């Protein structure tokens with residue numbers, strides 16, 4: 422006899438998933454591959470700036486966005502959250518009929534994987550809403566189809582991304598790191614920053630292809646600093662010769678005003694300052710929470726950025742917060 426009730430309760434509706442932003446504490450960029458991507462040694466750290474993605478049953482796929490920068494986020498099927506929901510639905514023979522509401526706090530087009538966070542949030546929220554029973558590996562595959570940063574948004578913490586950044590292995594962290602993020606006016610396009618990186622390499626005469634650029638590798642010094650939870654050692658790795666972010670010269674070339682932001686952050690007492698991923702957000706590592714608040718005040722007073730936000734990392738990956 423079949424039971425009167427399903428074996429598992431239906432998920433409470435709506436389902437809200439909280440997803441973190443990221444900073445790349447190392448971004449070693451190899452040569453341009455024939456498929457248009459670059460091989461990476463990408464050391465991701467999730468940080469405590471979040472978007473919330475809420476999934477509610479609907480008659481069609483609908484996206485709404487709230488937050489100060491909502492006007493810069495597409496509210497149609499080009500939104501990465503919509504693409505993620507469509508991919509999950511297609512795999513399970515479901516119509517992607519869902520309303521996805523994004524409460525956006527991660528800077529838009531800022532190099533902090535905001536769109537990727539929303540995609541990972543949508544995958545997890547829709548999986549719970551539709552009860553697809555997809556495995557973690559399947560969710561990660563869908564994330565990787567949407568974009569190179571999306572799998573990390575799902576797992577969070579700290580991880581090394583190889584390949585184009587989608588092949589993750591966990592990285593050990595021995596403590597909490599305190600950061601300040603200087604948010605810039607306007608964004609930078611990720612493909613444009615990679616193209617500028619290639620152009621600078623060509624102009625320097627080194628070539629930009631896979632045969633010209635050494636294979637990217639993670640820094641042992643940097644991984645040790647993360648493992649030991651040691652901000653001063655991490656700062657030394659961030660400040661090392663050539664820098665920790667191979668996209669930084671390209672981001673600064675496209676947005677020369679970032680030099681002044683980086684200077685203002687270090688003058689305000691940061692241990693190190695880097696461009697976050699493809700920028701234009703800049704990330705400042707500090708000794709502790711009090712130092713972070715002081716650096717944020719200094720950045721605000723400098724007038725070099727639109728906003729300064731304090732955050733800590735590692736932070737959890739995407740997780741359901743209403744169940």
Ligand SMILES: C[C@](O)(CO)[C@H](O)COP(=O)(O)OP(=O)(O)OC[C@H]1O[C@@H](n2ccc(N)nc2=O)[C@H](O)[C@@H]1O
Nearest residue numbers: 457458459461568569570571585586611612615698699
């Ligand atoms: C800069 C980073 O944020 C660092 O984590 C990522 O590498 C970018 O990841 P993402 O925004 O998820 O990028 P994707 O949506 O996968 O790719 C967008 C475009 O960025 C460029 N791209 C991206 C990743 C990569 N490893 N090499 C690339 O050259 C390609 O032009 C690609 O067409």
Ligand SMILES: Nc1ncnc2c1ncn2[C@@H]1O[C@H](COP(=O)(O)OP(=O)(O)OP(=O)(O)O)[C@@H](O)[C@H]1O
Nearest residue numbers: 500501529530531532533534535536537539570611
């Ligand atoms: N859910 C979304 N949130 C923000 N932008 C989105 C979203 N979906 C699509 N986009 C588009 O993607 C572009 C890049 O936005 P996003 O905030 O993801 O950049 P980013 O943080 O620099 O990305 P990354 O760090 O992964 O390279 C935006 O200009 C916007 O047009």
